[in-house]
Amino acid sequence: MELENLASVAGLIGEPARIKMLWALMDGKAYTATELALVAGVSPQSASMHLGKMVLADLLKVSNQGRHRYFSYARPEVAYAVEALSNLVPHQKQEIVPVSKDIPFEYCRTCYDHIAGRAGVMINERLFILGYLTEKDQRYEMTAKGEVFFKDFGIDTDSLLKQKRPFARPCLDWSERKPHLAGALAMVILKKMIAEDWMRKIHDSRTLMITAKGQSNLYDLLGVKI
Missing domain, CATH: 1.10.10.10 (Winged helix-like DNA-binding domain superfamily/Winged helix DNA-binding domain)
Incomplete structure (x- = not known):
């Protein structure tokens, strides 16, 4: 470069x-x-x-x-760069507090075309804890267990792996300072959750509302309480 x-x-x-x-x-x-x-x-x-x-x-x-x-x-890399830059903005000490559902934008929002905020970080963490993803060279790889999981979830990972866009990668969340899931897989997950009414986009906002259906299904699917 x-x-x-x-x-x-x-x-x-x-x-x-x-x-x-x-x-x-x-x-x-x-x-x-x-x-x-x-x-x-x-x-x-x-x-x-x-x-x-x-x-x-x-x-x-x-x-x-x-x-x-x-x-x-x-291209998606532009969104990743903007999100990464936001992490360089210093947070005042009094602002570094656990994000709750009372702060909707920081709790669950879109980061370009995937889920961010506290909810996005929790989903990302559970995918690793359950052994569906592993990390290698700053990218995520799907395990054999994960292949079965995503197929059962209705995601065609074979087609995603053929795309030029990275299949899955970490994206450092500016409000949590931990990674949430980005890449082609994350895009499809968000689309599916909106189509299934697990999440809803708030008009003229990046905030995502998690429905009661979504809360119940995410707990059953990943064991995460959102």
Whole structure:
């Protein structure tokens, strides 16, 4: 890796208006330049300039729909980088307290396209305790026991393993300072939990609401009390 290229990417991400836009995109949705301009507190013209630079750097991609142009992450690694940067923000001592369900966003939320927060960390931990995943070279590998588990859960791991995207990897959670599950497997798990009404997305928020059905099934499935 050339240090000049690394410095260029760091400079792009570190600009205040751009990091605000990138943080807004952590919910996995696509937004117009006007919407991102409001988030960043800049003019539409300035937003277009910032977005253009991030598109050229392959941080963002553009999708055209009618007269509108929607911006989203070009690849999952951008979300991982933004989440990792958030972990560098120093926490005040009085803020380091166990996260409870009374703080919904920090307790359970999306991190781009997977489950984060205290709930995400607990799910990740149980997958290891139960022997479904192991860690090697900063990536997660599925065990033979895990292959049976995920198949019974209705996940086609064979197709996920063929994707270019990492199958499973740790993503350091900014509120818990412990890893939650990321990668193709984590994306499918979240989709399935939403489809099965175990979790629900809160409108205009990254917060996830865990339903009573979800609480019961997660306890039966992983032995985790969420």
